[in-house]
Amino acid sequence: MPPRPAPDLDVRRDLITRTAWRIAETEGWPAVTMRRIAGELGVTQPVLYTAFAGRQALIDAVALAGFGALAEALEATDADLRPRMQAYLDFAAAHPAIYAAMFSMPSDLRFGASTQESLLHAFTAVRDAVPDADDTRAELAWATLHGLATLGASGRLPLDRAQARLERAHEQLSR
Secondary structure (H helix, E strand, C coil): CCCCCCCCHHHHHHHHHHHHHHHHHHHCHHHCCHHHHHHHHCCCHHHHHCCCCCHHHHHHHHHHHHHHHHHHHHHCCCCCHHHHHHHHHHHHHHCHHHHHHHHCCCCCCCCCCCCCHHHHHHHHHHHCCCCCCCHHHHHHHHHHHHHHHHHHHCCCCCHHHHHHHHHHHHHHHCC
């Protein structure tokens, strides 16, 4: 019997990442364990460790996938600031567990001098929508959106003024 071909590591990483994403979105991050993922995929835990050094590396991979999905959501709108701001807030609201991995949970990802393609892609999608943007203006826009998304999700801002806040932020960032 000939030996089985080695599985494509990128395919394996993608499958594991998608499984972690699904579990996090449906049950929360505490349910995302290497044991659980191995069981769902019908493999042993050591197979997972050939793709990811540990749970933190997997969470970071899900966060990077989140940045890729956020970039796609932003670019699916008009290139203007207002629709991109709304798309950002809609993404954060629709994917709270993934958004938490992207911004709130411990991570080895860094924003400043990032070389991670999906993170840069998402940042560029925000920067390109901000009038006369340099990186600093884009960072301010991102921070504003992040604040609105985080405070809105926590219920610390009144829901009935969400649209007014978005309009005011748009006015300020469009100057």
